[in-house]
Amino acid sequence: MSVPVTILCGELGAGKTTLLSELLETSERDIAVLVNDVGAVNVDADLVEARTDLTTGEEVLALENGCICCSLGGELSRSVIQLWKEHDFEYLIVEASGIGEPEPIARQFVRGPAGGPYDLDAVITVVDARRFYDRFGDSAADEPPTRQGPDKTGSRPLADLLLEQVEFCDLLVVNKCDLVSTAERERVVALLETLQPRAEVVTTEYGDVDPETLLDSKRFDLEAATESAGWKQLLEDETEHEESNAAAHDHDHDHDHDHEHSHPSERYGIAVDTYHRQRPFHPERFVALLADLPDGLVRAKGLCWVANRERQAITMSYAGTETTLEVTGRWIASLSDERQAAFRDSQPDLTWDEEWGDRETRLALIGRNLAMDDLQARLDHCLLTDDELDADWSTFENPAPTGMGDMTTVVSDEQP
Numbered sequence: 416m417s418v419p420v421t422i423l424c425g426e427l428g429a430g431k432t433t434l435l436s437e438l439l440e441t442s443e444r445d446i447a448v449l450v451n452d453v454g455a456v457n458v459d460a461d462l463v464e465a466r467t468d469l470t471t472g473e474e475v476l477a478l479e480n481g482c483i484c485c486s487l488g489g490e491l492s493r494s495v496i497q498l499w500k501e502h503d504f505e506y507l508i509v510e511a512s513g514i515g516e517p518e519p520i521a522r523q524f525v526r527g528p529a530g531g532p533y534d535l536d537a538v539i540t541v542v543d544a545r546r547f548y549d550r551f552g553d554s555a556a557d558e559p560p561t562r563q564g565p566d567k568t569g570s571r572p573l574a575d576l577l578l579e580q581v582e583f584c585d586l587l588v589v590n591k592c593d594l595v596s597t598a599e600r601e602r603v604v605a606l607l608e609t610l611q612p613r614a615e616v617v618t619t620e621y622g623d624v625d626p627e628t629l630l631d632s633k634r635f636d637l638e639a640a641t642e643s644a645g646w647k648q649l650l651e652d653e654t655e656h657e658e659s660n661a662a663a664h665d666h667d668h669d670h671d672h673d674h675e676h677s678h679p680s681e682r683y684g685i686a687v688d689t690y691h692r693q694r695p696f697h698p699e700r701f702v703a704l705l706a707d708l709p710d711g712l713v714r715a716k717g718l719c720w721v722a723n724r725e726r727q728a729i730t731m732s733y734a735g736t737e738t739t740l741e742v743t744g745r746w747i748a749s750l751s752d753e754r755q756a757a758f759r760d761s762q763p764d765l766t767w768d769e770e771w772g773d774r775e776t777r778l779a780l781i782g783r784n785l786a787m788d789d790l791q792a793r794l795d796h797c798l799l800t801d802d803e804l805d806a807d808w809s810t811f812e813n814p815a816p817t818g819m820g821d822m823t824t825v826v827s828d829e830q831p
């Protein structure tokens with residue numbers, strides 16, 4: 416029988432080790448733990464070990480000097496298979512480093528060799544209620560949100576990773592609730608439910624959660640987890656809405672402000688919207704806007720079309736204070752006629768413009784106390800004007816990335 420696995424994520428210091436220690440103390444099961452810290456000194460492994468009764472058969476295995484989600488992918492599989500062969504235990508918990516992306520780790524247990532002996536039960540993300548509120552929860556706060564620098568492994572902003580951990584999980588544990596008021600806690604929960612509508616949310620202090628809530632929940636579903644992010648749901652709703660109205664309306668997508676959205680009700684000032692245009696952004700104006708996004712914006716993500724990047728489909732991802740623009744694919748319209756035809760045959764619902772093909776900007780916007788109309792108008796101001804459409808786009812100053820996987824990071828100016 417395969418061994419159930421829980422992956423524990425959360426930003427540095429959110430309380431993963433505290434939760435794990437609590438769990439090891441209270442659970443009746445024989446639990447093996449795989450701890451991954453980036454850096455040579457594996458403090459967490461020592462801490463967990465010190466609080467774990469090894470005579471019960473619980474094992475703590477540490478992966479060091481790397482991050483299991485990327486460089487140590489193969490090592491993770493090898494380690495957990497070796498652990499399974501050499502030890503007898505009922506349950507495995509993987510504590511990902513604070514800068515680990517959960518999806519690649521989860522995939523190792525679903526599609527990788529570790530999927531044989533193991534069965535992924537759930538991905539749990541621990542959130543520091545205080546820090547989350549300060550960063551995303553109160554756009555009217557006197558203090559500007561803490562600025563996050565690039566992480567140690569590359570140029571990925573930490574806030575972006577934090578939200579990815581929130582967006583790809585089955586259970587959210589909101590920890591450190593002793594450090595927030597009831598009203599603040601409620602806002603954090605409401606925001607998390609918007610960012611990740613599928614996950615269950617529990618609130619706690621010092622990781623004090625019933626082991627039965629955490630273990631053997633059978634919550635994990637790769638497809639659902641991959642599709643469940645609030646921003647993805649928003650874009651899907653938008654596309655479905657457009658399709659269902661396609662016959663009834665002759666949409667002018669360039670200036671389509673007025674259609675209704677079936678979005679969750681606004682709670683605690685949380686606002687969600689989508690932005691869809693089939694006209695390219697002027698690169699300089701767009702990047703200038705990214706450096707000056709409104710304080711209340713929490714999350715913006717989707718594809719965008721930037722002038723003079725006619726092949727590159729660019730994913731924009733904003734979280735907290737930084738935006739990344741990354742080339743994540745090619746527009747179908749930039750492929751050979753033959754390949755275009757093949758793609759279009761396989762995707763009959765694809766929005767297609769006679770002149771520009773599938774090139775478009777389609778963004779999900781999630782914010783608090785945010786004037787969405789104002790943000791939409793500011794985005795519109797970044798679109799090429801009619802004169803610019805006719806101009807030579809290669810003359811524009813263009814900081815947008817060019818090669819597949821290339822990334823440009825723009826830091827929002829701090830609000831006064």
Ligand SMILES: Nc1nc2c(ncn2[C@@H]2O[C@H](COP(=O)(O)OP(=O)(O)OP(=O)(O)O)[C@@H](O)[C@H]2O)c(=O)[nH]1
Nearest residue numbers: 426427428429430431432433513590591592620621
């Ligand atoms: N006030 C308060 N402090 C907490 C709570 N939970 C954990 N802490 C403290 O927060 C600090 C970080 O907790 P850890 O459990 O080490 O966090 P972590 O997520 O494992 O941290 P990394 O290993 O650095 O990623 C420790 O000093 C804990 O004692 C809580 O609910 N309230």
